[in-house]
Amino acid sequence: MLLLLGVTLVTFTLTNLVPGDPIAAALGEGAAANPATVQAYVERYGLDDPLPVQYLTYLGNLAHGDLGRSLATGRPVASDLATAVPATIEIAVCAVVVSLLVATALGTVAAHRRNLVTDQVVRVVSLIGLSLPTFWLALVAYDLFFRRLGIAPGSGRLSPSLTPPPTITGLYTVDFMLDGDSVGFVDAAAHLALPVGVLSLFTIGLLTRFIRTSVLEVLDSEYVRAARAKGLGPGRVVVGYVLRGASLPILTVVGIAFGSLLSGTVLVESVFAWPGLGTYAYQAASNLDLPGIMGVGLVVGVIYLVLNLIVDVLYGVLDPRVRLA
Amino acid sequence: MSLDGALTRRPRGAWLRLPRVWRSPLAVVGAAIAVAWLVVAVSAPAWVPYPPDAQQLPRLSPPGEGTLLGTDALGRDVFSRLMTGASTTIPLALGLVVASAVIGVVVGAVAGWFGGWVDEALMRLTDLVMAFPTVILAMVVAASLGPSLYNAVIAAVVVSWPQYARVTRSLVLGLRTLNYVVAGRLLGRSPVTSLVVDVAPNVVGPVVVLATLDVGAAVLLLSGLSFLGLGAQPPTAEWGSMISGALANFDAWWIGTFPGLAILTVVMAFNFLGDALRDAVDPTSRTERTAVGVASAPQSVELPVEEDRP
Numbered sequence: 148m149l150l151l152l153g154v155t156l157v158t159f160t161l162t163n164l165v166p167g168d169p170i171a172a173a174l175g176e177g178a179a180a181n182p183a184t185v186q187a188y189v190e191r192y193g194l195d196d197p198l199p200v201q202y203l204t205y206l207g208n209l210a211h212g213d214l215g216r217s218l219a220t221g222r223p224v225a226s227d228l229a230t231a232v233p234a235t236i237e238i239a240v241c242a243v244v245v246s247l248l249v250a251t252a253l254g255t256v257a258a259h260r261r262n263l264v265t266d267q268v269v270r271v272v273s274l275i276g277l278s279l280p281t282f283w284l285a286l287v288a289y290d291l292f293f294r295r296l297g298i299a300p301g302s303g304r305l306s307p308s309l310t311p312p313p314t315i316t317g318l319y320t321v322d323f324m325l326d327g328d329s330v331g332f333v334d335a336a337a338h339l340a341l342p343v344g345v346l347s348l349f350t351i352g353l354l355t356r357f358i359r360t361s362v363l364e365v366l367d368s369e370y371v372r373a374a375r376a377k378g379l380g381p382g383r384v385v386v387g388y389v390l391r392g393a394s395l396p397i398l399t400v401v402g403i404a405f406g407s408l409l410s411g412t413v414l415v416e417s418v419f420a421w422p423g424l425g426t427y428a429y430q431a432a433s434n435l436d437l438p439g440i441m442g443v444g445l446v447v448g449v450i451y452l453v454l455n456l457i458v459d460v461l462y463g464v465l466d467p468r469v470r471l472a
Numbered sequence: 473m474s475l476d477g478a479l480t481r482r483p484r485g486a487w488l489r490l491p492r493v494w495r496s497p498l499a500v501v502g503a504a505i506a507v508a509w510l511v512v513a514v515s516a517p518a519w520v521p522y523p524p525d526a527q528q529l530p531r532l533s534p535p536g537e538g539t540l541l542g543t544d545a546l547g548r549d550v551f552s553r554l555m556t557g558a559s560t561t562i563p564l565a566l567g568l569v570v571a572s573a574v575i576g577v578v579v580g581a582v583a584g585w586f587g588g589w590v591d592e593a594l595m596r597l598t599d600l601v602m603a604f605p606t607v608i609l610a611m612v613v614a615a616s617l618g619p620s621l622y623n624a625v626i627a628a629v630v631v632s633w634p635q636y637a638r639v640t641r642s643l644v645l646g647l648r649t650l651n652y653v654v655a656g657r658l659l660g661r662s663p664v665t666s667l668v669v670d671v672a673p674n675v676v677g678p679v680v681v682l683a684t685l686d687v688g689a690a691v692l693l694l695s696g697l698s699f700l701g702l703g704a705q706p707p708t709a710e711w712g713s714m715i716s717g718a719l720a721n722f723d724a725w726w727i728g729t730f731p732g733l734a735i736l737t738v739v740m741a742f743n744f745l746g747d748a749l750r751d752a753v754d755p756t757s758r759t760e761r762t763a764v765g766v767a768s769a770p771q772s773v774e775l776p777v778e779e780d781r782p
Binding site: 153154157270275280281283284286294406407410411413429431432443447452 | 498599603605607611695700702716719735736739740744747
């Protein structure tokens with residue numbers, strides 16, 4: 148909670164104490180030269196109050212769910228974000244699932260073949276994954292799979308011919324499924340494929356290294372040797388014993404990876420014209436749209452906090468020792 | 473042979489052996505690529521075939537037809553801009569890593585060494601910065617300062633110092649109660665002398681590893697901000713903004729492809745190097761097998777996960 152208050156303070160301070168001129172940015176150079184226009188604008192948004200007062204006003208509005216009105220879109224920031232957040236969550240959750248599956252497979256194999264050729268190959272591949280500029284990869288993937296090969300759909304969340312599903316969760320794939328619309332579901336899922344694939348590559352690089360290390364630590368433990376000695380097959384040992392033992396450190400890294408995905412979406416969403424948090428943040432930042440910027444910072448801060456909470460709860464679910472402590 | 477002799481005797485030719493880092497092929501490859509790009513960064517303006525901003529060539533001509541890597545929508549030579557881009561990005565990335573490392577190490581050392589409310593206040597501050605994904609915070613800072621390459625560097629420093637502070641603090645916390653440090657204090661060393669003479673040498677290793685890995689992150693962050701239009705402004709030759717220029721000309725694949733490969737190779741080089749360095753410094757992540765039953769080295773180095781970057 149204290150951190151949340153800190154987050155609002157940081158976004159507020161940053162956007163106010165730095166030398167950008169939001170008035171000129173919002174009104175345009177011509178209108179900003181007219182003192183009467185500027186005066187009206189300043190009064191409308193309370194920009195002439197002392198900063199602490201402006202901050203308290205902002206906090207008061209926040210308590211009522213009012214994030215202010217975006218200077219760029221002219222709509223309330225809260226409603227802008229209400230459509231943007233699910234779009235980003237949809238990408239991020241899919242990317243986490245995909246990269247977790249791939250990275251677990253790669254990391255486990257690398258740990259079993261420690262120091263052999265396979266291990267070195269996995270190491271180099273994951274380092275390359277960490278080195279890829281995602282915005283460039285997004286561009287290349289879009290050009291290759293959509294424009295040249297034509298096997299992936301274009302930008303956005305849906306083909307223009309389809310109407311969005313009735314909003315239940317805001318995640319198009321889930322909403323289509325709840326609506327029983329299989330055509331819409333397939334189309335929404337196909338639009339997800341490229342952005343998710345591009346974002347996953349970086350996360351796979353991040354996760355593989357850590358999963359390898361965690362699996363290595365467990366592999367030498369006595370209970371794994373005991374399981375092998377009992378004559379259990381390698382598959383059952385890995386799934387039931389090794390991965391279960393390694394799940395706590397993996398969970399920690401997944402939390403961090405989710406954060407890195409939120410960063411990645413900013414760069415990838417603009418390439419795929421994906422109407423999510425990243426695109427919105429970029430528009431707000433380039434228009435010096437203060438309420439928009441603060442809204443994004445706040446929402447991302449909240450997502451982070453919720454994420455940490457979920458990770459903490461899952462610790463207890465996965466490891467009884469945490470519950471007892 | 474006496475015990476003394478056995479302990480001091482060195483294997484023949486030991487002086488020929490390279491330090492352990494350089495025995496890893498990853499480190500050698502990484503260092504070679506990094507040095508090559510550094511040479512380019514320093515010397516490029518002297519030998520590129522065309523001035524990077526000159527719009528004198530036929531527009532959008534593909535690679536091989538008159539120019540090595542083709543030309544962009546304004547008739548500028550992609551190869552010349554690519555090489556000049558190295559001298560834009562690499563020095564700035566190195567500079568910003570050094571700046572964040574210095575700030576972070578000082579903050580972390582002060583927090584860990586003095587403890588109490590100083591520690592509390594400084595660590596809450598780092599928590600606050602780390603509560604944001606790096607790109608989003610950097611974007612907000614860069615946008616507020618106004619879009620320019622130097623403001624992007626400042627924004628990048630703002631988001632990257634906390635990781636050094638955390639590592640340094642945890643190292644200093646562990647070191648300050650060790651006997652040799654306490655003995656130094658009892659010999660009459662002032663807190664500052666003790667920090668510099670006794671503690672600092674044990675902090676340098678992990679910080680250097682972290683900084684090496686961070687150069688890659690810095691290049692990605694800078695070019696990412698430029699890609700979004702918040703870093704280098706036209707007509708500066710910069711890889712990120714070259715790629716964003718390619719968005720408008722999909723058919724001219726060569727405009728965006730080569731800057732992306734340049735970023736990839738630079739970042740990869742420093743990641744390879746940093747990873748090999750980490751193996752050498754940090755016993756816990758070492759690739760080599762420790763025999764079963766042999767006590768593994770204590771966890772002396774806590775390197776954080778490389779958090780969110782583009």
